[in-house]
Amino acid sequence: MIALGVMGDLWMGDAPLIRNLALDIPAGRWSCLLGASGVGKSAIARLIAGLPGPQRLKGRLIARDGLPLAGTVTMMAQGEHLLPWADLVQNVTIGARLRGAQPDMARAHALLAQVGLAGLEHRRPAELSGGQGQRVALARVLIEDAPIVVLDEPFSALDTATRLAMQDLAAALLKGRTVILITHDPLEAIRLSDRAWLLGPCGAEDLGLPEGATPRDFRAPEVLAAQAALLARLHRNIACAG
Numbered sequence: 001m002i003a004l005g006v007m008g009d010l011w012m013g014d015a016p017l018i019r020n021l022a023l024d025i026p027a028g029r030w031s032c033l034l035g036a037s038g039v040g041k042s043a044i045a046r047l048i049a050g051l052p053g054p055q056r057l058k059g060r061l062i063a064r065d066g067l068p069l070a071g072t073v074t075m076m077a078q079g080e081h082l083l084p085w086a087d088l089v090q091n092v093t094i095g096a097r098l099r100g101a102q103p104d105m106a107r108a109h110a111l112l113a114q115v116g117l118a119g120l121e122h123r124r125p126a127e128l129s130g131g132q133g134q135r136v137a138l139a140r141v142l143i144e145d146a147p148i149v150v151l152d153e154p155f156s157a158l159d160t161a162t163r164l165a166m167q168d169l170a171a172a173l174l175k176g177r178t179v180i181l182i183t184h185d186p187l188e189a190i191r192l193s194d195r196a197w198l199l200g201p202c203g204a205e206d207l208g209l210p211e212g213a214t215p216r217d218f219r220a221p222e223v224l225a226a227q228a229a230l231l232a233r234l235h236r237n238i239a240c241a242g
């Protein structure tokens, strides 16, 4: 399990995005990043995942175990990004095939079964519902077996009930990994996170979360109260900006 620190000022090319970031991301837990559209959440995700782009951190991105991050992070980007011409097994094994490695077909089949898609292995993405497509994307993350997983708005396109089911599934299957979740959904943040920050141009505000294990029950009074408080906090931000 790997803990992470993201400290410093985030830039997009020559434009400053967030000053004074100080994210202490715990190992083996879910940490959530919230914030208005365009604040720089995906930029942080890409930074942690080591993806190329104009995002820059003037500061330090460190793994608390002191080892390089390269090869330890898998990212599920916004949208499914499935290959439309490939079947589900080929989609799940794309990472290995791009690296020129031997794809583990048995594991791909097992993971597709684990995410509830047994029997659909040879379908194309166009023959799936939105929720099924997200399950394939989740299986593609799981096959990489990375200790750090970045989920950038993974369930935003789903209906509410499917989203709740996917949250439960992801929480079960990613248990024990260091997960960084980006979401606009206060309930999703509160159900799944052990730490949560609200990002703004001047830094990251540490958000309080209810006690207890995740995924939290969406009917629990303390979860509903936390959701209402977070909605009010977000609304206050928009009201100030307007």
Ligand SMILES: Nc1ncnc2c1ncn2[C@@H]1O[C@H](COP(=O)(O)OP(=O)(O)OP(=O)(O)O)[C@@H](O)[C@H]1O
Pocket (backbone or CB within 6 Å): 012, 013, 017, 035, 036, 037, 038, 039, 040, 041, 042, 043, 044, 053, 054
């Ligand atoms: N490749 C790029 N080149 C230049 N600017 C970019 C690039 N990608 C994003 N930006 C800008 O950087 C800022 C931060 O973008 P980012 O995608 O990180 O925001 P976000 O908080 O994830 O937003 P959203 O919630 O809408 O996904 C935005 O103003 C965006 O327009």
